[in-house]
Amino acid sequence: MSTALASATLAETPTAGAAAWTGLIGLAVAMGIGRFAFTPLLPLMQQDAGVSLVQGSWLATANYVGYLVGALICISSPPPPARAIQWGLVSIALFTLGMGLTHELSLWFALRFLAGAASAFVLVGVSAWAMPVFARLHQARRSGQVFAGVGVGICLAGLVGLVAGVTALGSQATWISLGVIAAVFALALWRQLASDGVRTTSAAGGRAPLTRQAWTAALCYGAFGYGYIIPATFLPALAREMIKDPAMFGWVWPVFGAAAAVSTVFAARLLPTFSSRRLWAYAQWVLASGVVAPVFAINLTTVLFAALCVGGTFMVITMAGIQEARRLGGAQSAPVVALYTAAFALGQIVGPLTVSMFHGGLLPSLLAALALAASSLTLGLTARASGATV
Structure with a gap:
């Protein structure tokens, strides 16, 4: 009987x-559709x-605030990872259809x-569900494939939006199409997650408090959210001014x-050589x-350069940051990942507010670049205390 049970x-x-x-x-469904399809x-x-x-700005902010609230819930009451993914994906499908x-x-x-x-539930759930499998099987490079899902989802949502724009499908039908796609994938993954054999450490009862190093790294991750969201929000507007053809802009x-998808797969191959903290910095x-590039000149070249820098790094930083959260959190890494997610969401909320406060202009971009530089320096200065190297 023991042999059968083991099998x-x-x-x-x-x-x-x-x-x-x-x-x-x-992650393709959660981030590509649930977060970035808008x-x-x-x-x-x-x-x-x-x-x-x-109104569009407030709708985007509502999504950011929801992301923050979801992360805070995962900090206070970490859900079972597989269940968080299952119900998170089903919820995203329903809310997208709505x-x-x-x-x-x-x-x-x-x-x-x-x-x-x-x-937020899906991101925290995927991190807590898949990463232990890779660690146990010594397949750390697979993390790049997982986080490539965000870029794949963004690409998919963008292609759907491009087709809708060219064929005049309309926003209602496009939202419904994305909701159906999300529902199909949610149902396809349900069985895999229902037979979850991954063993995770329970956070109930004697959960250790978050360390000072975890809070410091989370602050750096929040600075990343703040620095990233300003170009991610306003680069499309700049590109729209430079590229008049809607079909071209749609690409x-x-x-x-x-x-974003390609960069994570490539960066995962660097992890054996570079620590997650060094790669992040x-x-x-x-x-x-x-x-900072568009600060010096706003033209098609600088916009494309900025887009390449942002698109080619934001998921690499996300992957490396979550790897660092798992290292700092150990067996109780889910609350640390949730803390990072909350810090990132808060940075995303503050970023557009800064732009509104200064009525656009160049200062918000300079502040964002300064926040990213300060974050990288902090990661280096606190590396020894956290037990890592940069």
Whole structure:
């Protein structure tokens, strides 16, 4: 009987390949659709639903706030990783479908808020579910495949938005299409996650408090969120001014997503040579150069350079940052990952507010680059105390 039980447990435990594909698809749906699909769909909503730029900004903020709330819930009451992924994906599918079934602005706010919260659950769940599998099987490079899912999802949502723009499909039908895609993938992953054989350490009862090093690194991760969101939010607007042809402009978001997907796979191969902390710090310097480039000249070259720097590093930093969170958190890494996610979400909220405070201009970009530089320096200065090297 013991042999049969061992065989059943082994069969239930996912292989590295199965965990990688499950994580990739989960993040593609959660981030590509639940978080970032709004960017390529906003022009369609402006055209056929009369959404103003101010309303679009508030809808994006509602998603950011939901992401923050979801992360805070994961800190206070960490959910079982597999269940967080399952119900998070189902929720994202439902909330995305809802966007195409109503014209009420108040309902849109609620749906974007809830989709943001569900996305945070999936990100924390995937990190806590897949990473231990790779560690146990000595397949750390597979983490690059998992985090490439974000870029894949962004590329998919961008292509759907491009087709919708060229064929005049309309924003309602496009939201419904993305909701159906999300539902199909959520159902496809349900069985894999239902037979979850991954053993995770319970956080109940004697959960250790977060260390000073974890809080410091989380602050650096929040600075990344602040520095990243300013170009990620306003580069499309600059590109729209430079590229007049809608069909050409429609390729900006898919290419951005493709760069994010490829960069994580490449960066994962560097992890045996570079520590996650070093990779994080170096990538932020590249991101900072992209943030500051349009300050010196606003033209198509600098916009494309900035897009390449942002698209090619933001998921590398996310992957390396979560790897560092797992290192600092050890067996109780889920709350640390959730803390990072909350810090990132808070930075995303503060970034656009800074732009509004200074009425646009160059100062917000300079502040974002300064925050990224300070974050990288802090990671280096505190490396020895955290037990890492940069």
